[in-house]
Amino acid sequence: MSQNPILQLQNLSAAYGQSQVLWDIDLNLLPNHAMGLIGRNGVGKSTLLQTIMGTHKVHGGTVIFDGEDVTSLPAHLRARAGIAIVPQGRHIFPHLTVLENLETGLSARGDRGNGKLPEYIFDLFPKLKDVRSRNGGFLSGGEQQQLAIGRALAGSPKLLLLDEPTEGIQPNVVQQIEAAIHTIKTELKVSVLMVEQRIEVVWNIADQFTAMQEGKIILQDDIANMSAEDASNIVRI
Template sequence: MTDALLEIAGLSAGYGGSRVLWDVDLNLMRGRATALIGRNGVGKTTLLHAIMGTRLASAGSLRFDGTDLSPLPPERRARAGIGFVPQGRHIFPQLTVMENLETGLSARGGRGTGGVPAHIFDLFPKLYDIRGRAGGFLSGGEQQQLAIGRALAGEPSLLLLDEPTEGIQPNVVQQIEAALAHVRDTLGMTILVVEQYLDFVWRFADDYVAMQGGRIVRAGKVAEDPAAEVAKLVQI
């Protein structure tokens, strides 16, 4: 078994006739958190969607835990163990918090049993307090906690997050940071997070990957490369 949970080689993708990703190579190591950074419009979100299958690749390969993802639709990728928290959260406003969390259970694909894992409420206690409230009445921070909790309910081995701190108050950012560090350290979850707030990801991530113009231009360990130096490189 390789140490890489996700192996991406020569990946290209885009929208219509416009290519956004160019020959991306990336390996995500098991049980490590990786920050995917770069300016807006360089292809970070497209890469997450290509992994999830909501944006089809035009070239290259993706292997997840040894399985070729290319022919699999998004729901099959979710059941294989990939959780996704998209930018904008996309919770169900008419459903209660608990019902939203329960929608995440379908992603288990036979990998887990029972209801919503109790540790989600340990990570985000506010969700338990408001479990009967409709999603549409939640604050932005509460919705972000709910979106992460829903992804975690599927018990993924790989968690993808797109700008999880965007528009979120500092105390919730701290909770999200603690939650991501916890699921990596105690559950061995692999994490790929797109983030502009480098101070946030540099506190808990193990590795980083920097993108420019749809290509990966630098990769390394956060402990070895200061955030300010990397930010200057990618102009964020």
């Protein structure tokens, strides 16, 4: 029996003022799957994540999450429903400790939580436990990225949106983040939609990819059906 998508986008469009940046986006993401959004900078990938999250207004079309139409819901109610985002640049609170940063993610759970941080955050990112009393602003870029992902997971989401999770991060930490995303998908049963410039990262952890160009989808397929090199040539990254 086929699964119902955790996320369905139907003819989705978005604009900045009079300038349309997303055009008739159709996308289905299955539960416990990861999809990579690939394409050059400026083609609308980040705007697509923001539109799904509700931090950017839908210009047209529909966002269906977990079987419910959330198109008109504000971002905080989408978060309560189970969508979380780790934006590009991480946006952690530099003057709060690691533990305090993580605790800010609990508000997304609403009545679904017990007020305690899930222990799996520290299982995924042991370094965060070691530095839990340190202010976020004193962390390395890789540690801040782990913190941002951990904060999003504190809300116990069903869908995790990641915007450039490996940007500016050293290779050994990239491998840690890849392993964490794989665990998030397979063991925590959280679906993942990620924007990622490193094609090899997408091919290491995703099940499907979606290539974008000029605000439109030009290709969608399973990772197994195409090499990372061929996909890179298509989007010309």
